[in-house]
Every structure is written in structure tokens, then in C-alpha cells.
Amino acid sequence: MSEIDHRIRVHTGDITKLAVDAIVNAANTSLLGGGGVDGAIHRTAGPELLTECRMLNGCKVGDAKLTKGYRLPARYIIHTVGPVWQGGDKGEAELLASCYRRSLEIAAAKDCRTVAFPAISTGVYRYPKDQATQIAVGTVSVFIGHNALPETVTFCCFDQQTAELYRQTVAALAKGD
Numbered sequence: 001m002s003e004i005d006h007r008i009r010v011h012t013g014d015i016t017k018l019a020v021d022a023i024v025n026a027a028n029t030s031l032l033g034g035g036g037v038d039g040a041i042h043r044t045a046g047p048e049l050l051t052e053c054r055m056l057n058g059c060k061v062g063d064a065k066l067t068k069g070y071r072l073p074a075r076y077i078i079h080t081v082g083p084v085w086q087g088g089d090k091g092e093a094e095l096l097a098s099c100y101r102r103s104l105e106i107a108a109a110k111d112c113r114t115v116a117f118p119a120i121s122t123g124v125y126r127y128p129k130d131q132a133t134q135i136a137v138g139t140v141s142v143f144i145g146h147n148a149l150p151e152t153v154t155f156c157c158f159d160q161q162t163a164e165l166y167r168q169t170v171a172a173l174a175k176g177d
């Protein structure tokens with residue numbers, strides 16, 4: 001079994017329910033909440049999350065910042081800001097890859113063994129799902145190939161169709177190992 005098969009999981013469901021060391025939030029530069037997965041995370045974590053987020057002074061696109069998980073089963077939340085899709089020639093791919101890389105760096109620095117990502121930028125920010133999935137899986141597999149932590153990365157997909165796309169992308173990459 002390849003390292004990719006072994007350390008990458010694809011899950012269908014709500015990321016706020018996952019009992020992992022850290023979940024990643026697809027936030028905006030204010031870090032003060034919003035819709036989509038961000039809204040769900042703030043609702044479930046509770047108002048203390050917003051209080052901590054207010055002290056972080058926002059976050060740049062492609063960067064990430066850590067908070068506690070509060071009422072979530074996850075110990076930490078890593079808030080990252082994906083790029084808004086603007087046609088693909090505004091550096092979106094590099095910024096999206098940076099979201100995954102920075103989140104993993106922060107997770108490893110906090111000794112997180114298990115981390116779960118949503119499909120960053122593919123909702124309100126309109127990043128095409130197939131391209132975003134290639135970047136997500138590609139960036140995570142390069143990172144775990146060079147780092148012992150996190151041990152396991154879960155791609156948490158909200159629907160079966162997205163999960164199937166991730167499974168195919170992971171399988172294709174694992175075959176090419």
C-alpha cells in the first residue's frame with residue numbers, strides 16, 4: 001500500500017462532527033465568520049470562537065491561523081482563506097496550494113496527528129471543483145511525503161459527488177507513485 005493510500009482518507013459529511021486533532025475552516029480575510037462551512041463551524045464551536053478570532057487581526061489569502069476548537073469535537077480549528085476564482089490567471093492555483101501547505105505546517109507545529117480539510121474555495125468562492133481537487137490532493141500528498149505529521153489527512157466532502165472526485169484523484173495519484 002502506498003503512503004498516499006495509507007495516510008489520506010475521503011469522508012462524506014459535515015466537518016463539524018469530525019473528532020480529529022484539527023479541522024480546517026474555509027474562512028474569509030476578516031476571520032469573523034460567514035456562510036458555508038465557516039458558518040457551520042462558528043455555529044457549532046460557539047460564540048467563544050468569534051471572541052478569539054477578533055484578536056487575530058484577520059488573515060491573508062493563502063495563509064492560515066489557529067484557534068481552539070471550543071464546542072467542536074476537534075481540538076483546534078485552522079482558519080485559512082482560499083482565493084476567489086477569477087478565471088485562473090490571478091494566481092489562484094498557487095494561493096489555493098498555499099492554503100493547504102500553511103494549514104499543514106501549522107497542524108504539524110501543534111503536533112496534530114489527524115487533520116480534516118473541506119474543499120476550500122469550491123463553494124461561495126467558485127473555484128472549479130476538478131482543478132481544486134487536483135491541487136488539494138497534490139499539495140497534501142507532497143507535504144505528507146516530506147513530513148511525519150499529520151499522520152492522517154481527511155478530505156471531508158459535503159456531498160457524494162465531490163467525495164467520488166476526491167477518491168478518483170487520490171487513486172490516480174497513488175497509482176502514479
Ligand code: AR6
Pocket residue numbers: 013014015016026027028033034035036037038039040082118119120121122123124125126127156157158159
Ligand atoms: N462540512 C464540510 N463541507 C462543507 C460544509 C460542512 N459543514 N458546509 C459547506 N461545505 P464554502 P469557500 C462545503 O462556500 O468557497 C464563507 O462565507 C461546500 O459544499 O463554505 O472557500 C466564508 O466566510 C464547499 O464544497 O467556502 C467566505 O466568505 C466547500 O465546503 C467564503 O464562504 C467550501 O464552500 C469562502 O468560500
